[in-house]
Amino acid sequence: xxxxxxxxxxxxxxxxxxxxxxxxxxxxxxxxxxxxxxxxxxxxxxxxxxxxxxxxxxxxxxxxxxxxxxxxxxxxxxxxxxxxxxxxxxxxxxxxxxxxxxxxxxxxxxxxxxxxxxxxxxxxxxxxxxxxxxxxxxxxxxxxxxxxxxxxxxxxxxxxxxxxxxxxxxxxxxxxxxxxxxxxxxxxxxxxxxxxxxxxxxxxxxxxxxxxxxxxxxxxxxxxxxxxxxxxxxxxxxxxxxxxxxxxxxxxxxxxxxxxxxxxxxxxxxxxxxxxxxxxxxxxxxxxxxxxxxxxxxxxxxxxxxxxxxxxxxxxxxxxxxxxxxxxxxxxxxxxxxxxxxxxxxxxxxxxxxxxxx
Numbered sequence: 013x014x015x016x017x018x019x020x021x022x023x024x025x026x027x028x029x030x031x032x033x034x035x036x037x038x039x040x041x042x043x044x045x046x047x048x049x050x051x052x053x054x055x056x057x058x059x060x061x062x063x064x065x066x067x068x069x070x071x072x073x074x075x076x077x078x079x080x081x082x083x084x085x086x087x088x089x090x091x092x093x094x095x096x097x098x099x100x101x102x103x104x105x106x107x108x109x110x111x112x113x114x115x116x117x118x119x120x121x122x123x124x125x126x127x128x129x130x131x132x133x134x135x136x137x138x139x140x141x142x143x144x145x146x147x148x149x150x151x152x153x154x155x156x157x158x159x160x161x162x163x164x165x166x167x168x169x170x171x172x173x174x175x176x177x178x179x180x181x182x183x184x185x186x187x188x189x190x191x192x193x194x195x196x197x198x199x200x201x202x203x204x205x206x207x208x209x210x211x212x213x214x215x216x217x218x219x220x221x222x223x224x225x226x227x228x229x230x231x232x233x234x235x236x237x238x239x240x241x242x243x244x245x246x247x248x249x250x251x252x253x254x255x256x257x258x259x260x261x262x263x264x265x266x267x268x269x270x271x272x273x274x275x276x277x278x279x280x281x282x283x284x285x286x287x288x289x290x291x292x293x294x295x296x297x298x299x300x301x302x303x304x305x306x307x308x309x310x311x312x313x314x315x316x317x318x319x320x321x322x323x324x325x326x327x328x329x330x331x332x333x334x335x336x337x338x339x340x341x342x343x344x345x346x347x348x349x350x351x352x353x354x355x356x357x358x359x360x361x362x363x364x365x366x367x368x369x370x
Contacts, residue, residue: 031056047181049098050171050196057097065093068106077110078117081124083179087113091177092169099169105147105162108224112137112170115226115361122358126228127180131260132192133355135174136227136270137167137199138340140213143222149201153344156200156232167197194231200342206275207341208282215288216362227270227338228358230259232350240347243281247291250351251299254330259353261330263310265319267354268336271295274343292334300327314356 032038034056043049055061066073066089073090080087092109101109116123116135126133139149150161158164179185188195204211213223233253240246254261254269261267271291273281281291304324307313313320316332331337338360343349354360 034058048176050168050175052168052196054098055100057094061097062090062093064103065096065101065106066090068103069093069110077113080116080127080174080178080180082128082185083177085177085179087117087173087177092173095172095176096169098172100165101162101169102147105166105169107222108137108139108143108147108166109169111224111363112226113173115224115363116170116174118361120359121226121228121361122356123178125356126358127174127178127185128187129355130187130189131230131355132188132190132194133228133230133358134192134194134198135170136194136229136352137170138212138225138227138342139166139199139201139222140211140224141202141204141220141222143224144201144204146222149199151201151203151342152206153346155203155342155344156350161201163199163201164197167199170199171196192231194229200272202340203275203342203344206278208278209287212338212340213362218362223362225340225360225362227268227352227360228355229270229352230355232272232352235349235351236347237277237349238347240277240280243284243286243290243294246277246281246349247294248298250349251295253351254295254299254353255301257301257306257309260355261353262306263312264314264356265316265330265332266314266359267331267356268338268359269295269299269331269354270338270340270352270360271349272343272352273339273341273349274347275341276345276347277349278341288339289334291339292337295337296329296331296334299330301330302326303328 031042036053039054039056069089074088076086076088078087092113096109144151148162150163174180202212235250235253237246237249303322303326306328
């Protein structure tokens with residue numbers, strides 16, 4: 013059975029059209045001819061595979077979970093399932109993907125801006141709690157990279173949803189000047205066992221066994237410190253990466269900085285009885301530059317009103333409040349942490365994931 017040839021911006025429901033065969037080559041040709049996919053090999057979304065996914069997502073398959081700009085496509089459970097199959101996911105991850113879909117529709121996340129900006133920003137999924145082990149996410153060595161764990165396919169499924177439902181295709185809905193490898197897949201998991209404090213969701217008052225956070229960020233910037241034996245030395249190096257002036261938080265102070273601490277750095281900091289709030293306050297006070305310098309670099313400043321009246325010789329903060337520094341522990345052995353600035357005024361959005369996807 014043949015189907016009409018839609019344009020690259022055709023409704024996402026075309027993805028459910030009958031495909032010519034399950035052959036990887038035929039499927040790839042079929043998708044590429046229609047402007048679909050991410051350029052990588054795909055898994056055929058057969059009715060059986062989609063149904064298996066939906067068994068792990070209770071509720072109406074065609075209920076609209078969120079609307080994805082810039083196309084304003086309807087993201088339903090069925091569309092989540094189709095794109096999960098295409099990405100190579102197993103059914104057990106469907107609750108995480110349904111939760112991610114709802115989060116991406118949160119107005120605070122500003123998906124329209126994240127999808128359509130010229131900036132190389134992508135949604136980073138951070139999985140917490142029991143879902144990490146239950147679904148097989150990698151929270152240890154190489155957590156941002158390839159190999160073990162389902163991080164890659166889950167991150168890819170989200171990107172395929174943004175492409176097919178949101179219309180965020182390069183040069184069309186996605187205006188990113190150069191793009192980023194994070195636009196293929198961007199997903200990690202919190203290393204709860206190596207976290208010396210309460211879990212990140214618990215620090216926000218979320219008590220569910222599993223939870224999900226989505227952060228609108230640039231790619232991770234490595235922070236290398238193999239010699240520090242106290243919190244200040246580690247955090248001074250992190251602050252030095254924050255006070256570079258090439259990221260958007262120099263000109264737009266409304267966003268956040270995600271600090272993903274390596275377990276060894278976290279243990280060193282906690283060993284001196286420092287908690288998350290101590291880290292946040294220290295970075296807020298130390299990650300500063302003279303306002304005259306910041307104003308010279310950024311002529312078009314989207315700063316809060318109170319910052320506009322500060323003396324130019326004063327050291328101005330890179331974030332407007334200590335809680336704009338988000339602290340998560342992930343990774344394995346080694347003394348390398350990372351810093352990720354957010355885009356514009358978009359902020360992280362947390363959601364309890366109870367596992368039933370309702």
